[in-house]
Every structure is written in C-alpha cells, then in structure tokens.
Amino acid sequence: MHTSTEASSGHATRTTHRFEQGPTGLGTSAARIVELRRASDDTDTASPADNDAGLRIPRFTFPWPSACNPAAEQAEQGALAFAARYGLIPNEEYYARLVRTKYGWLAARCYPDANLDLLQILADYFMWFFIVDDMFVDRVETVGESTIPNLTAMIDVLDYRRPGSEPVFGEYAWVDICTRLQLQLSTEHFQRFAHGMRMWAATAGLQILNHLRESSVDIAQYETIRRHTSGTNPCLDVADAAKAGPVRPEEFNDPVAQRLRMHANNVVCWSNDVQSLKMEMRQPGQYWNMVIVYVNKGLTLQQSVDLVAARVRSEIAQFQELGLGVEPLASPQLNGWIDGLRHWMRGYQDWVENDTQRYADAYLDGDSDDRKIVATR
Template identity: 40%
Template sequence: MPDAADDWSALLRGITIDIPFPTACHPGVAEAEARGRQWAEQHGLVRSDEARTRLHRGRFGQLAGRAYPAAGAALFQTTVDLMMWLFTDDDDYVDRTTPQAARTVPTIASAVNVLDRVRGDGIAPPFEAAFEDICGWLREQLTAEQFARFANGIRLALLAAPVQNYRRAAAQPLTLSEYEVIRRYLGGCPPCFALIDAANGDALPAAEYEHPDLQRLALHANNVVCWTNDIYSLAMERSQPGQFWNMPLVYAAHGCTPAQALARTAERVHREIASFAELAARVTPCGSTAQQRYVQGLGTWIRGLYDWTVNDTARYAPHYDPKGAST
C-alpha cells in the first residue's frame, strides 16, 4: 500500500474527466428523494444518526434523476428507492465492514432468496423486506425479460461482494485483471443498465439486447462509470480501514507512484469513453429506435454518474465526517 503521507487529495484536484454526453435530469427528483428517504426510514434501513446523515448527504435520488431522466413516475420512484437500497447495502455489508464480518454473506444470501422467490429465515429483516418491495414493484413495471436481466445483474453484484472481501483479507494485493473483473460486477452497473430501456418506455428484444455490439457498449460504459468513481471516491475510501481496492490504489500497490496511478486510471477512462463513442457512432444509425435510445441511455448514465459525483453528492468528500460537514 502507498504511504499514508502521500497527498492523494492534492493530486486529485489536477484530474479532469471529459464527458462528451449531454447533462439531463428527471424533473421529479426532489419529491422522489423525499419519499425514498421516508421509505428507507420506515423499513429500518437507517439504523443510526450517522447512517441518516450519509443517506441525506448522498443524494441518491439525484443520481437516479440523472441516470433515468425520462422514466415514468412509478418506475422513477422505484429507481430512487433502489439507489437508497444499493448504497445502504454497500455501506453496511460491503465497504464499512471487515472482511470477516459474519453478517455479510447471510445478508447477501437473503437478497438472492428474494430474487429466487425462496422464503428465507429472517436473517436480515429490514434489508430483505425493503428488497422485496423493490422486486415486487419491478415485477409489475417490467416485462419478465427485463426483470430477469435486472435480477441477474443484482445476483452478480451481490456475489462479487464476498469475493472482494476475501481478497481484502489476503496479504497479496489484487492483480489489475482480478480487480477489473470484481469491479465490473460489484459496481452495480449491470442491474442499473438493465432498467434503461424500460425507463425510456421501450422493451429491447433479446436479439438486440444481447447483440455483441450492445454488450460491448455496456462494458465500455460500465468501465467508465466504475473507474471514474474510483478516482473521485479515492480520498474518502483511503480513510476507511480495509476499504482500499480501487484502480489507482491497485496500480500503486504494484509500484506506481500516486501521480502515475491516477494518470493511468484517468487515461484508461478516456480511452473507454473514446471507444464507446466510436462504437456508438457505428451502431446507432443501423439500430431500431429502442436500440438507439438504449445506447443514448448508456451515455446518459456515464454523464449522470459524473455530474452526481462532482456536483451533487457529499459522499466522496475527502474528509467526510458523518456527524458534521466535510472539508
């Protein structure tokens, strides 16, 4: 690991990510976020004042608004609640926990049971009941095929968490290729991307959704979202014990200086953006309207995550104090 004296925060101020996609936001964000916070409280997802502060400062509804700007009211509210649930899961069972935490795997298993319609044993009542709400709503709002895509993405995200936690406990740092595979699914992009066509009012048939070009575009978008997040969350993550595997720190663990690690990560993000834009320019003129709107939705997700990170949320403030202001 790099020395704690390395001034990553100062280096981060020199990093700029150029996103060539337009900004958009759902008009109903404020109301949906308020309802989402109330829903999270009612389900017991907010278990302390610290967690409540994280929820409010995170502005997760704003992320949903930037990611799904054209969604109908009902589906949009569900995406807001989903963001609340995903980030609560991330905080309580993935990031702000130890690799050996006994609650992590049982809680993940309970969520998978919800997807599989298997009655669990009540090991994580608030977390499980809240997810039952979300899945019930999505089953009503999506086609069976759309829900299956979402469910598969959630399963992969949940099951990547114990793999990451296991590797945290190992003395040997992750290789870059290991990290990229885990991050691809732990970042939660596949289930979120699976909602794009429904949020657009479309239903992509399997032949289009599974087309290699669309899957390649989704992979480029996934990499951009996750690796951009790695850059902007780095200062906060370094302050949390055990939470130190992101792309710049993997580079640093294998001999890069902090400046080199950040520069390489930013360069890779820009290469992925360029690859996405180039492939999208070739694919979209030939595709159906739904396919074109899906590709546009991937670009909206890239832009939305960036705008939320740099303009909206306080989640990644370098010296985040959950009981007060960040500096």
C-alpha cells in the same frame, strides 16, 4: 454502478502521505498496503489537508449533454421516506449523511426520461443499495459472522420472491423494490436486472477473498471483480425501460451491444475508483481499487490516478465511436438503450460534481467506517 471511528485523522494522513511516496521496497506484497494504512507510529507527516491538497483528482467530460428528470427532488424525498419506513436509518447522524448524499438526484440524472413510478423505484433502489453495500461489504470489517447471511439473503429474495424466515437488515426493503420493479418490467427484462444483482452478491465474495490475500490480484482480475461488485450492470440493464421500451433479448445479448455495456460500466466504475479514492483508503476492510492496485505495482498515487483517468477517457471515446456506428441501423428500443447508457455515464459524473457529498473531504473520517453503526443496529 468501497478506519474506524476509533481511528484518528492522523491515521488517514499517514495513509495518504505514504501512498504518495510511491514504492517502499515491499514489492507487490499486500504487506506494503497494510503498512501504509496502519502505520500508527509515524508522526512526521503533514495534516490530511496538506497531503490531500497535492493530489489532483481529474474531471471527466463527455461529447453529449447533461440531462435531469424534473421530478428529482420528489424522488429524493420519496427515497428518504422509503429508507425511514423500512428502518434503514440507524440514527440522526446517518440520516444527515443520506440527506447530503442525494441518491434520488443520482436516479434523476441517470434516468432523465423515466416516468414518475419508475423513477421512484430506482431512487429507492439506489438508497437501499448504497446503504446495504456499505454495511455488508465496503465500510465494515473485511468479513464477519453476518457477511454470508446478509449476501445470501439478497440472492434468496430474487430466487424465492419473498423474505426469509429470519430477515436480515434491509431485506424487507429489497422485497419491496423487487416487487414494484417487476410490475414495470417483463419477466425477461426483470431477470436481466436480477442476474446483475446475483452477480453483485456473489462477486462480493471474490472481493473479500482479494482482501484476504497477501497481495491483490492483478489489474485484469480486479476489473472482472469490479464491474460486478459495483452494481452498475443492473442499473444499465433497466436504462431502456426509461427510454423507448425494452430491448429485445437478441439485441441486448448481441456482442456489439454487450461491448457498449462494458464500456459504460468501465467508465462509471473506474471514474468512481478515482473519485472515491480518499474515502476508500480509509475504509476498514475493503480498500483495494484500481488506483491502489496500480500503486501496489510501483506507481505513485498521482501517477496511478492519472493512468486510471486516461483509461476512463479512452473508454468514453470507444463507447461513442461504437455507439455512433450502431445507431443508424438499430431499432428504436436499442437506440433508446444506448442513449440511456450515455445518460448513466454522464449522470453519474454530474451527480458527483453537482449534487452529492458522498466522497467529500469534510466527511472522510466519519463516513468511511460503519462498524460501530453495524454493531449497534
């Protein structure tokens, strides 16, 4: 639940080409990754299509069916209207990007049983989250003058329940989402969501630090950062609201329930690292993901993709085995939440395969860099 419009397509070509080549003798140093991304004097490569065509991006299957909320298109149009109302759309080109990305459909696939009010709140939230996450962290410089004010403002909305004296981009929209969501959830239930969002904003700092290091942290530390910077946990933590109602705190915090949540988070985050790989390699400031960390350890790009895919499939199998063991003894609310986690894992994959063009090859160079948009906002 991550180069610039001034950069040529040849830049992206060289990045992909050199990652595919595997080790270059620079060891685990980030200098190797920087060289792969920035070497602008190498002209002996094929086109982006030639290089990307050789990279096999796997599909992920699930032992449970797809589902989709019948109000998907209504939620989609509502989310676009929400973004326009709060000034989240800087120009017509960006609006076209949002239209082809279909965040409302993501909400509909992940929460197929949500009532219309809850579905619209979550669709608006997805719209807001992807926009601010791209503009605050992923598709901009690694760190800038606005990085800390932007992220702390998001935390302050949760702490003070109001906008600050000098609201940043997206802050009023965030207040609106939180206000409406609190009407749908109990205080304790909303705080589960709020905790996940505070962790998103806080661990963004760890993600930034990782990109300022000479070498990425190892896989275990990357996983810690990733499961929180993804924003997946807040989404999983409201899945029960769209099913049989809120899971009791003692059930939600049970170690077995938290293991299920961890498996679901890993499935979404790690599969996204595979599916967004080409886009993230072109981002200006945030480009480490699980695949690239494995590349930096010496694997080729394809070997790294295949390894991450195998780990995703293992997480799916572990979730299903554990879930099927828990469900016969679980309360209706816990069973609903477990089913909601399944909806999230499958719904995200169905969105990638059937709906969105967020990671489409045709838009890699244009969509991967939002620095000019931020500069003129």
